[in-house]
Amino acid sequence: MSFVNYQRKEINCKIVYYGPGLGGKTTNIQHVYKKTSGTSRGQMITLNTENERTLFFDFLPLELGEIRGFKTRFHLYTVPGQVFYESSRKLILRGVDGVVFVADSQVEKMEANQESLKGLEQNLIFQGHDLEKIPLVMQWNKRDLPNVTAVEDLERTLNPRNVPSFEASAVQGDGVFETLKMVSKLVLMNLKGGLS
Amino acid sequence: MAENLQDAIADIVKSLTIPTRIEKHHVLISNRDGVCLYSNKANELNISMSALLGGVWQASQALIELNQFKSHNEVKLGFDDGENGFCMVRIDIAKRPCYACIVFEKEMAPGAIRTQLKLWCDKIADELKLWQPPAHRNGYLFKDVTDEEIDRLFGFGSKECLS
Ligand SMILES: Nc1nc2c(ncn2[C@@H]2O[C@H](COP(=O)(O)OP(=O)(O)OP(=O)(O)O)[C@@H](O)[C@H]2O)c(=O)[nH]1
Numbered sequence: 609m610s611f612v613n614y615q616r617k618e619i620n621c622k623i624v625y626y627g628p629g630l631g632g633k634t635t636n637i638q639h640v641y642k643k644t645s646g647t648s649r650g651q652m653i654t655l656n657t658e659n660e661r662t663l664f665f666d667f668l669p670l671e672l673g674e675i676r677g678f679k680t681r682f683h684l685y686t687v688p689g690q691v692f693y694e695s696s697r698k699l700i701l702r703g704v705d706g707v708v709f710v711a712d713s714q715v716e717k718m719e720a721n722q723e724s725l726k727g728l729e730q731n732l733i734f735q736g737h738d739l740e741k742i743p744l745v746m747q748w749n750k751r752d753l754p755n756v757t758a759v760e761d762l763e764r765t766l767n768p769r770n771v772p773s774f775e776a777s778a779v780q781g782d783g784v785f786e787t788l789k790m791v792s793k794l795v796l797m798n799l800k801g802g803l804s
Numbered sequence: 805m806a807e808n809l810q811d812a813i814a815d816i817v818k819s820l821t822i823p824t825r826i827e828k829h830h831v832l833i834s835n836r837d838g839v840c841l842y843s844n845k846a847n848e849l850n851i852s853m854s855a856l857l858g859g860v861w862q863a864s865q866a867l868i869e870l871n872q873f874k875s876h877n878e879v880k881l882g883f884d885d886g887e888n889g890f891c892m893v894r895i896d897i898a899k900r901p902c903y904a905c906i907v908f909e910k911e912m913a914p915g916a917i918r919t920q921l922k923l924w925c926d927k928i929a930d931e932l933k934l935w936q937p938p939a940h941r942n943g944y945l946f947k948d949v950t951d952e953e954i955d956r957l958f959g960f961g962s963k964e965c966l967s
């Protein structure tokens with residue numbers, strides 16, 4: 609859950625990168641880490657398997673600038689995509705304020721994308737979220753590869769709700785900040801509590 | 805009492821004497837989502853450490869629940885080699901689960917500091933028994949957020965962030 613401190617004028621929000629294994633979630637936040645300066649990012653935490661797959665989560669705290677006098681801090685998490693880490697994914701989704709779904713555009717990954725998206729929806733419902741309301745952004749990743757599904761097909765299959773979506777090549781950094789900025793915007797606009 | 809939990813805890817901690825035995829080590833309190841609520845050391849690692857505390861505790865809890873374990877005693881969590889490590893206790897502050905952690909180094913009696921940590925946390929929790937989260941505010945904090953505001957928010961470091 610977002611954490612707004614009105615006296616100190618601080619906002620803390622939690623954004624989770626979700627999606628199938630090897631889709632590029634960790635690569636997204638690694639790129640953010642690389643491109644941000646030392647003062648705006650904290651220590652990145654990576655809990656990996658031996659072969660560099662996410663075991664529990666990656667965590668990157670980002671200190672952004674101010675918005676209308678509120679100092680803004682985003683906590684970026686990735687979940688482990690491999691199917692058998694379901695219970696870890698459930699834990700990491702707790703208290704989430706916004707989700708980036710990182711889909712793998714490769715043709716043969718369509719089923720894995722659908723499976724993962726279904727899991728995301730179930731987990732969010734289980735935690736009492738309204739799927740219509742939770743800030744969600746889709747990222748069509750790995751557009752640099754030759755064998756990719758057409759964007760229209762990805763939209764049709766994975767994005768019936770028509771949430772904002774971006775093409776990306778996270779290894780090259782393309783689309784990473786566009787995606788993050790959009791989910792940040794949606795999360796900030798969704799923060800409850802007027803200023804009166 | 806302060807309206808937000810971080811300030812409320814800071815005020816209570818100032819009014820209680822923190823046992824010297826635990827004071828010399830790094831003490832952190834985080835909420836269930838891993839947001840740092842208190843630290844006795846200004847340390848840039850506090851944020852990442854708090855995220856790990858939330859994760860460590862919840863993973864342990866999930867592990868135990870898979871085994872249908874039900875405890876009626878105080879649960880504690882620790883990782884140490886007898887003199888270096890950390891231990892965690894749960895405290896409920898204003899009915900919300902929070903975790904207190906002490907990271908210790910060259911400590912001859914880890915068991916004793918864990919007990920002291922627990923006692924100290926119980927005092928904090930007790931002082932905050934009557935603390936209430938601020939009354940629910942209606943509406944949204946920001947009605948609309950423009951792309952320019954988001955660009956400014958991300959206006960750090962690289963050109964790419966500004967694009
Ligand atoms: N060609 C290409 N490769 C990518 C892209 N994004 C990520 N990769 C590669 O895909 C592999 C997996 O990326 P990760 O970021 O570790 O994937 P993940 O989603 O975190 O995977 P899990 O942690 O197992 O869930 C790595 O070898 C990346 O370099 C991309 O846009 N294009």
Ligand SMILES: [Mg+2]
Nearest residue numbers: 633634661662
């Ligand atoms: Mg990963």
